[in-house]
Amino acid sequence: MPGDYDIEYCSPWAGADYSPSLATRQWMKISTSPSTSKEAVEEIGRRATALEQNTWPVLEKLARDVPEAGLQFQEMRILIREKDTSSPTADHLISLAATPRSKIPPQIQSLVDSIKPVPRHQLPPGFTSGTSATTISFNPTLYLPWLASQCLAQNCTLSRALITHITAAASLHHSGSPADVVVNCTGLSSLTLGGIEDENLFPARGQSVLVRSEPGYIVSSSGTDEGESESANIITRAGGGGTFLGGCLQFDNWDGNVDPRLASRMLRRCVEVCPELVGKGQGTEGLSVIRYGVGLRPLRRGGVRIDAVEVEGVKVVNCYGHGGAGYQTSWGSAEEVRKLVGRALERTNGVGHD
Numbered sequence: 001m002p003g004d005y006d007i008e009y010c011s012p013w014a015g016a017d018y019s020p021s022l023a024t025r026q027w028m029k030i031s032t033s034p035s036t037s038k039e040a041v042e043e044i045g046r047r048a049t050a051l052e053q054n055t056w057p058v059l060e061k062l063a064r065d066v067p068e069a070g071l072q073f074q075e076m077r078i079l080i081r082e083k084d085t086s087s088p089t090a091d092h093l094i095s096l097a098a099t100p101r102s103k104i105p106p107q108i109q110s111l112v113d114s115i116k117p118v119p120r121h122q123l124p125p126g127f128t129s130g131t132s133a134t135t136i137s138f139n140p141t142l143y144l145p146w147l148a149s150q151c152l153a154q155n156c157t158l159s160r161a162l163i164t165h166i167t168a169a170a171s172l173h174h175s176g177s178p179a180d181v182v183v184n185c186t187g188l189s190s191l192t193l194g195g196i197e198d199e200n201l202f203p204a205r206g207q208s209v210l211v212r213s214e215p216g217y218i219v220s221s222s223g224t225d226e227g228e229s230e231s232a233n234i235i236t237r238a239g240g241g242g243t244f245l246g247g248c249l250q251f252d253n254w255d256g257n258v259d260p261r262l263a264s265r266m267l268r269r270c271v272e273v274c275p276e277l278v279g280k281g282q283g284t285e286g287l288s289v290i291r292y293g294v295g296l297r298p299l300r301r302g303g304v305r306i307d308a309v310e311v312e313g314v315k316v317v318n319c320y321g322h323g324g325a326g327y328q329t330s331w332g333s334a335e336e337v338r339k340l341v342g343r344a345l346e347r348t349n350g351v352g353h354d
């Protein structure tokens with residue numbers, strides 16, 4: 001539940017921000033195997049892009065009009081080293097900026113309008129170019145409870161239970177009657193949850209450090225010399241939430257413990273690319289740590305699963321497998337779930353609920 005910190009609950013450990021095209025690239029990349037057709041991979045990309053693009057307008061409205069939700073507009077700087085020559089996010093932004101205005105999907109027009117090069121004097125040592133855009137960052141500490149409060153405001157009943165089979169969820173409805181539909185959004189746990197047991201799921205471990213200083217912009221670096229699974233990622237959170245320092249994507253690693261050596265590499269890298277994190281002339285000793293964290297992103301070969309199925313007579317709408325992009329595809333996913341639940345209820349009750 002919002003407010004909890006547990007290795008089986010990914011959301012509180014996220015940065016988090018809207019990093020254009022990340023879902024699209026990530027889901028296409030992990031879904032590419034000799035047995036997957038080119039068309040299938042392209043379809044995964046199209047779906048991911050639609051979820052991302054349909055999420056942006058809602059986030060934009062929340063960041064603009066609902067300060068208590070814990071979102072804010074923030075400049076994202078994608079910094080590129082000479083040896084990396086490019087970064088997929090920067091390449092994507094540059095190609096969007098070069099696209100005629102009439103061909104840009106209207107949902108993301110405002111994001112595209114903000115794309116520009118990072119001025120030379122803002123590049124840290126070792127970086128030769130950069131691209132920036134105004135995106136949105138989340139403070140999960142505020143945003144997740146705010147989402148729960150929106151449910152309570154609609155008179156939803158929230159309660160806790162650990163289930164071992166998806167059909168058991170149908171008997172947990174507060175009315176005492178069986179639920180008409182169960183929405184399964186158990187993230188990585190859908191790998192082992194009875195009735196689902198989706199073997200396409202696997203973790204991508206992300207370690208992070210939350211610090212008190214607030215440089216006020218997002219940094220995403222093109223790479224490091226310390227391995228493919230590591231980079232520098234810095235996100236200042238809204239509402240005095242401090243700054244998330246991250247940059248680690250370790251596939252198939254289930255370790256929920258903080259690796260102190262990785263933590264110190266991350267701190268050093270983040271201070272190198274963003275000296276504003278500390279006082280003038282200081283190194284990592286100038287950082288004030290709030291918390292170290294580890295989260296397991298729920299990656300899924302085939303991309304996110306959003307569909308309606310029947311399990312032992314129980315109608316189930318699945319929505320899981322969002323990998324490292326669950327925030328930035330959330331509202332697009334929720335809209336698909338809403339439609340599927342509406343159709344399932346229509347079949348049960350004979351009335352439309354769209």
Ligand SMILES: Cc1cc2nc3c(=O)[nH]c(=O)nc-3n(C[C@H](O)[C@H](O)[C@H](O)COP(=O)(O)OP(=O)(O)OC[C@H]3O[C@@H](n4cnc5c(N)ncnc54)[C@H](O)[C@@H]3O)c2cc1C
Binds near residue numbers: 324
């Ligand atoms: C370090 C890090 C950085 C990230 N940065 C970003 C970012 O910048 N932008 C972005 O969009 N995304 C980011 N993500 C990814 C994002 O956090 C995830 O995609 C998202 O949180 C997944 O949400 P979820 O609701 O599907 O899963 P979860 O948050 O894991 O929620 C699953 C829920 O199901 C419950 N559950 C599971 N099993 C059971 C059971 N058997 N019985 C009852 N309840 C159960 C859990 O308790 C939990 O409440 C990041 C993740 C990490 C770790």
